Amino acid sequence: MMKKKFFYVITIQYLGYRFHGWQKQPDVKTLHLMVDRTLNFILDKKPFKTLVSGRTDAMVSAENAAFELFLEEPIEEFDAFLELFNYNLPQDIRAKSIREVDSKFNIIQSSKTKEYVYIFAFGGKFHPFCAPIMTTILDPLDIQIMKTGAKLFEGKHYLKNYCFRPTDNGIYEREIETCEIVENTLYTANFFPETSYMLRVRGKGFMRNQIRLMMGALINLGKGNLTLTQIESSLTKDNDVVIDYVAPASGLILHKLEFE
Numbered sequence: 001m002m003k004k005k006f007f008y009v010i011t012i013q014y015l016g017y018r019f020h021g022w023q024k025q026p027d028v029k030t031l032h033l034m035v036d037r038t039l040n041f042i043l044d045k046k047p048f049k050t051l052v053s054g055r056t057d058a059m060v061s062a063e064n065a066a067f068e069l070f071l072e073e074p075i076e077e078f079d080a081f082l083e084l085f086n087y088n089l090p091q092d093i094r095a096k097s098i099r100e101v102d103s104k105f106n107i108i109q110s111s112k113t114k115e116y117v118y119i120f121a122f123g124g125k126f127h128p129f130c131a132p133i134m135t136t137i138l139d140p141l142d143i144q145i146m147k148t149g150a151k152l153f154e155g156k157h158y159l160k161n162y163c164f165r166p167t168d169n170g171i172y173e174r175e176i177e178t179c180e181i182v183e184n185t186l187y188t189a190n191f192f193p194e195t196s197y198m199l200r201v202r203g204k205g206f207m208r209n210q211i212r213l214m215m216g217a218l219i220n221l222g223k224g225n226l227t228l229t230q231i232e233s234s235l236t237k238d239n240d241v242v243i244d245y246v247a248p249a250s251g252l253i254l255h256k257l258e259f260e
Helices: 031-042 078-088 143-151 210-223 229-233
Strands: 006-014 048-052 061-071 093-101 112-122 134-137 155-158 175-182 197-203 253-260
Touching: 006 112, 006 253, 031 048, 031 078, 031 143, 078 093, 112 210, 143 175, 143 229, 197 210, 210 253
Parallel strands: 061 253, 112 134
Antiparallel strands: 006 061, 006 093, 048 061, 112 197, 112 253, 155 175, 175 197
C-alpha cells in the first residue's frame, strides 16, 4: 500500500554572504545543505525531501524565499515545528511561516512573481559592515541617467545579453513588469552612507545572473561607459552591444515571492 504524503511550503529569509548559494555542492557550505541538515536532525532522520522555488547564487540574500517540504508523516503543530526549526538553524537563516498544500502544488512550476532589489551606494569608501548587503562603487555615477536607463528594461524584450553563458536554445523573450532605481529606504543602519539607492526589478522569472548583468550595465551607464542608445539596442535580438560586467552578488536580495 502506498504511503500517504504530506506537502508543505515554508518561507524563509537568509543572509547569503557566507554561503555558496542555495544548491548543494561538494565541499562547500550552501543554504540547501544547512536547511536539509537541520531538518534531518529535528525530524529524527525520518524521510523527507525539499525543493526550492529558485536557486540563489553565492552571497545573494533573501527577505522572502520559499521551499517545499515533502513528508510521510504530518506536522501536528506548525508553531512548535517553526520554533524547533529556527532554534536549530544557523543564525543567518530564519523560517518565517509554514502552510500545507495539496499534491497538485509544484513550487517550481507554479506561477509566481519575484521581486529583487539591488542595494548600492557610490562615490566613497564606506563602512565594511555594509558589505553583506550593499555594493559600493568608488567612482562617481550619474544616478539620473541610470534611473532613465532602468526604465528601458520594462516590458517585453530579447534578453540574451543579460544571461550568463547563454545557449542557442534558451528562451530569451522575457517580460519585466517593473524596473526602477529609487533611493533606498528599505534597508537602513547607522553605519550605512547617508544616501544609498536600490534597483527594484519585478517579473515572472529571471535567468542566471540576469539582474546582476542589468545592474552592471546600469553602473557602466552611470560611469559613461555605455549610452542609453546602447542599452536600448542591447534589448533587441540582433545587436553587437557587449554586456559583460556582472555586478557583485552581495548587493542582491530576493525581496518578494508571490504565488498566484
